[in-house]
Amino acid sequence: MRQFKKISRRGFLQKVTGAAAGALSFPYIIPSNVLGANLPSNRLTLGCIGVGAQGTWNMKEFLAKDEARVVAVCDVDKRRQMDAKREVDLQYGNSDCKMYSDFRDVIARNDIDMLSIAVPDHWHSIPAIMGARAGKDIYGEKPMARTIRESRAIADAVRRYGIIWQTGSWQRSVWHFRQACELVRNGRIGKVHTVEVGLPTGGTRGQEPVQQPPEWVDWNFWLGPAPWKPYRGVMHWHWRWMMDYSGGQLTDWAGHHIDTAHWGLGLERTGPVEIEGRGNFPKDGMYNVPSEYKITARYANGLIMIIANDRQLPNGMGVCWYGDKGQLHVTRDQPIKARPESVLNEVIGPNEIQLYKSRDHQQNFLNCVRSRKETISPAETAHRSISVGLLGEIAMLTERKLRWDPEKEVFINDDEANRLLSRPMRSPWHLYI
C-alpha cells in the first residue's frame, strides 16, 4: 500500500399527523424549508440524557434549531445538570428547562417527543431501548453499545416500535465523506479489494487511589450495569479508556471511520466472515483498553478491511480504499486524495448510485422525525459499524482468528468468543427494564 503524495496542479408521529400540511418535510426529496418546518406551533420537544462534553455539544446543535425545544436535561452529575439548564434557559430566555438525575423520569414524560442520548458506552443500551419502548425518537451517540448483543437489541427495539433513530456518526453529513463514498460506490477506483481504516492511538495512565466520589455525582448510578468498582478520580470522558465502560479509541471511532468504510462499499447491512487482531493492552495502570491495535477482517466477497491505530497505517487517520483502478483516501479536515487524481473530477450521473444527502446531522434527524423516513445514520447501519470494532476487540482478547456468521451474528464453533458477545449486567439493571 502506498502513501499519497502531496497534491500537485488539481438530517412526531402525532405532531406530524396532526400538524398542518405545511409543517411536513421530506429529507433528501423535499427540502424542509420548502414546506415550512419552522412553524412555532409545531416544535418538537427534546430531552437530553447525558449532558457531558458530547451531550452538551449535541444539545447546543438542537438549541440552534427553531423547530426543536429542549425541555429537559438529565445527568448523574448535578453540576452538569445545572450547566446544561443554564445553557438552555439562556437560549430561550426563561427558566422552563427541568433537571433530572434519573433518565427514567425523562422517558416517563409524555410531553417529550425526542431524546438525545450521550452517556458512557456501558449505559447506551438501557435508556435507548426504554426510550424506544416509550415511542421517543432518538438521537443516540455512537458507538451503538458496549456489546454486540446490546447493539442488536437497540436496533431491534428501534424497528419494533417504528421510532426514528439517528446515530451520532456525523461524518455522514459532511459532504466530502459522502463524495468519497459515492466515488468508491460507483467504481471510480475499480473493484475494491482492500480498505484501511485508521483510528487514533490510545494512551496509558498510572494507578489512581480509591477515593470518595464527588458529592455532586451519584457514582452507583454512574456505574449502572457495569461491575461494581470504587471511584478512583476518573469518570467523565476518560471512562472510555477502561474496558468495563468502553473499548477505547477502537470502539469510539468505529462509528466514524468503519462506518464510512462500509458506506463506500455498500456493506452497511452485513459484516465480516473472518476476523483476527492483535492489541497492545496496558499490562498495568488504570487504563486497560488497547492503546495500539491492528485488526484484519475478511468479508464474504473477499474484501479485506484493515483497522489499526493511525501510527500503523501508511495514510494515518481516515479511510483508504484500494481498488484495481486506483485508491482514494478520506479523513477529517483534509481534502480527499485519490490516485489517479482525475478521479476527483469525476461527476456522478443520474443513472448511478446516489447516496443519501444530508449537510446537517441534527437537521436530518428532525426532518426524519417529521417525515418518518429513515435517517442518514440509522440503527441497523450503526450496529454493523460497531460490530466490526467489537469483533476486533474479541479477536484481540482471544488472540485467535475467529469465524463470524454475519446473518446469525454468532461466532462459528467458538464458545469462548460467543460468551463475549454480551455482558452480564449488575443488578437491578437489564436490557428491558
Added chain:
Amino acid sequence: MSRRLKVSAIIAVVVCCCFFSNWANAAEDANAFGQLLDKIRTYDYGKSRADLTRISDMIRQSSGKPEIKEIEKQLDEFLKSDATYAAKQFVCQELSVIGTEASVAALAPMLTNDKYSDMARYALERIPGEAAGEALREALGAVSGSAKIGIINSIGVRGDKKAVGLLSGVISDFNQMASISAVAALGRIDDPCAVEAIAKAVGKETGKLRTAALDSYLRQAEWLAAKGQKDEAFTMYKQLYAPIESLPIRTAAVRGMILTAGDKTSETIVEILKSGDKPMQTVAIATLKDIATTDVIKAVAEQLPTLATEQQIQLIAMLAECGERAALPAILAAAKSAEKTVRIAALYAIGILGDTSTLEVLEQAAITTSGPEQRAAQESLYRLRGADVDRAILKKLAEAEPKARLELIRSCDRRNITAAAPELMRQAKDADELVRIESIKALRNLAGEGEMAGLVELQLAASGTERGELEKTVVAVGRRIPEDKNPAQKVLAAIPTVKDLDAKCSLLSVLGKIGDPAALPVLREGLNDKDDKIKDAAVRALSDWPTAEPAEDLLKVAKESANAVHKAIALRAYIRLAGLPGSRTAEETIKMYEEAMILAPSATEKRMVLAGLANVGSIEAMRTAAGCLADTELKQEAEAAVVKIAYSTIQKNPQEAKELLRKVLTGTTNESIREQSQKLLNQGK
C-alpha cells in the same frame, strides 16, 4: 538387536521423555499459576494489577489445552478462600469466559450472598449447560431484593425454558422490580408457556408491569414470525392494535400486522389507510418500505387521493423511496392536485420514479411554475433516471423554445451530459443572450479539448459579461486538459492573430489561470511589453499562476517595477506562491518569506508573510517569526506563528523552541496563545 527394534526403542524413549517433560512442564505451570493466584489474594482496587494481567495471559495461553482444567480448578478453589472482593471479582470475570459446569459448585453458594451474588452471576450467566441453569433456578427461591432481580435477569438472558414456571410465579411478587424483571425475562424465553404467562400478565396487570409485559409479548410475536408462525404472530399483533393501547404499542402492532399479514398484506394496509386513524396511517406508510411488492404498491397508491394532505405527502415520498414504478400513474395524477404541497411532493417523486415519458411534465412545470414548485421540477429534471433520458433532453434542446431551452441546458449541465457539448457550442451562438450565457456556463463542465478552439474564438468575439463568462469557461476546460496535452495550446495559437488589445489581455488572463508552463514565455514577454495594458495583464496573469513556477518573475516585478500597483500585486502573489507545495527545502521557503518581508510596504503584507511562515515547520521559521514579536503591529500574528511552528519543532529543538515560546508567554495578552504556549512548555516536563 535388530535395526527395527533399535528404532522402536529409541522412539519409546523419546515419547517417554516428551510425556514426562510435558507432565513436568504442566505441573510446573500449574505451580506457577498457583503461586501467582496466591499473590493476588490481597489485591485491591487502586493497586498494581500487573499480576492480574499475568494471570489473564496464562489463562488465555492455556485456552483449549488440557491444562485449562487445572487452571479452572484453582480458580474455583480461590473463590472459597479469604481473598479480597476485588480479587474474587477478577476471578469470576475470568471464569465467565473459561468456566465450565465444573465451576458451578464454587459459584452457586455465592448467588445467595448479597455481596457476591452479582459477581457469581457474571460467570454463571455465561457458563453453558444445565448445571449453571439449575444453580440459578435453585438460588431464585432462596434470595430476595437485588440478588433476586439479578438472578431473574440472568435466567432470562440464558433463555432457560425450565424456569418459565418459576418466573411466572414471580410476576405476582410484591416487589414490582422483580415482577418486571420476571416478565421481561419471560420475553427472552422461546417457549409457548412463556407466551401464555406473558399474555396473562398483559390481560391482568397495569402500569409499568403491563408495559414490560407488552414489550415481552411483542418480542415473542417477533420470534413466532421469525420461526414462520406468522398467523399466530398476526393474531397477537392484532390484539394490541386496539384503540385502548398506547401509541407506541399500537405502532408496533400495526408494523407487526403488516409484516406478518402474508397474502393479506395489501388488504391490511388498505384497511388501515381507510381507517381515518392518522397516526396509524402514518405508521402503515412508513412500514411500506419493508414489504414493497408491486401488488402492494399498486393497492396503496390507489388510496392516495382519499388521504388527507399530510398523509398524501408522506405516501408520495414513501412510494418514491420504494422505487416501484407501479406507483407512477398515481404520482402523475398527484402532480395535478389542487394542493400545492402535494404537487411539489409529486414533482420530486417523479424525478425518482419517472423516465423519458415524464420529461414533458417536468419540463412544463419547470417553465410554467415558480418558487418551490419550479425548483422541484428542476431538481427532478436533473435526477431523472433512464438510459434514454439524456438523449431525449438533447433532442428537445435542438427544437425547443428559448425558455424551455434554458431549463434543458441547465439539465445538461447538472446531469453531466458531455455529449451535449457540440449542441451547446451551437446554442452559445444563439440570438437569445440568456441562452448564450447559460450554454457558456454549461460548457464550463461539459466541454473538452475538442471545444477549446471554438471557445477561444467565442471569447475573442464576445464582450462585456459574456466575455467574462467565456474566460471562466476557457480556464475551467483548460485546467481539465492534462499537462502533457498542452492545455493552453489553442489560447497561445490565437494570440499572434489578435489585434484588439482588450481581446489580447483577455487571452493573457486565461493563460495565467490555466497554468500551462508553455505559456510562461509569453507572459514573461508581456512583462516587458511597451503597452501598459499588456504589461498589466501579464503581471496579473502571473499572479494568478497555480504553481510556484513564476515566483522569481514576480519577485523581480515586486522589486523593480515602477508601477506601485504592480509591485503590490506581485508581492502578494509571491507570498501566496511561497506557501504552495513544491520541491523547495524549508530553508528556501523561509528565504522567500524573508525577502517578501523586506519588500513588504505595509503591515498587511507582513502579516501575510507571518501567516505563511507559520506553516513551515522549522526552527529557522520560528526564529524569523519571533523576530517580529517586538513589532506592535505584527505582535499578534507573530505570536500565533511562533506557537504554531512550535508544535512541529519542540521535539527536535526543545531548548530553542522553548526559549522562543517563553518569550511569547512573557509578552502575550492573548489568553489562547498563553494557554497553548504553557501547554507546549509543560510537554517536556
